[in-house]
Amino acid sequence: MEKINRDKVQQLLDSYQNKKVFVHVEVTGGMYASHFDDKVFNAGMFLRNVQVTFVQGGIRGGENGEYRVGLKLDNDGWIYVLGLTHYEVNDDNEFIMHGFNYDGKLASALEISTQEFLK
């Protein structure tokens, strides 16, 4: 993966606009967060292989290399992810954005593909 290049990520987002795409969306503090520190409230989520069409996608932010991505959906719904730092397009043509925290662990993810992700 590479650190996010804002222009390249914006171009990639544009390339999926108005197409039926599958998304993987994830925010995680890890299953062990409150095991290691009982003051931590453990919240997280993932959505996988949800199909959407977005009419407008944008990348914002970038302070300290941390970006926000928002996708406005064709039914006026939204997908929003905060804390993205890295991106790549892999050999399966999946557009992957990850956010790594200060310990190098995955904290957030937004992935977009025209094909279904591995089940």
Add this chain to the structure above:
Amino acid sequence: MEKERQVLVIFPHPDDEAFGVSGTMSRYVDMGVPVTYACLTFGDMGRNLGYPPFATRESLHEIRKKEVQESARLIGLDDLRLLGYRDKTLEFEAPGHLKGIVKDMIDELNPSRIITFYPGYSVHPDHEATAEAVIAAVKEMAPAERPALQLVAFSNDTYKDLGEPDISVDISGYEDRKEKIMAAHESQTGPLLKTLAGNTAESEAARQMWMKNEVFYSYDID
């Protein structure tokens, strides 16, 4: 440690065997005991993607599959079963489904001993779902037929509630092999391996914890 007819190890994630159990598994293999390792998921929702990251959420599946295959090779297993459930989702499978999977393996393999997690004391929901499925499957068996249970517990209240572990396996002589097994899970173990190799007090504590004895609890099902 006595010779067993067959040992069945059941964990949900590809590195669950490495830290607390791989020395014991290696010893059984070296005694000529057939050991089966059933790993229920590929651990593909893990947050560790390497240090620095070399995996993605999508490539982690294949990477961890290769890691557990290498771990099994180093342990000396000839029966590794990768069941392919999605990481984090075991507790949401239909009630009784995992128990049925475990029952089928017990019927096929006739294990004299099962190693898995301790229900209520294993922290991760996948660990708990695995432990509950094993206990439920064994509970349905006639008491005389049941395999012995050897369970891993590590939640913060383990010692307070369960006391000292009553099974301790001496793994001296297996340190190098175990370190290689842990290193096979490279995407997950980077920082720990560095700690183990160091010469600080923390490193010595880690070696004491992982490289001397592997400890377990027996479990009375009634």
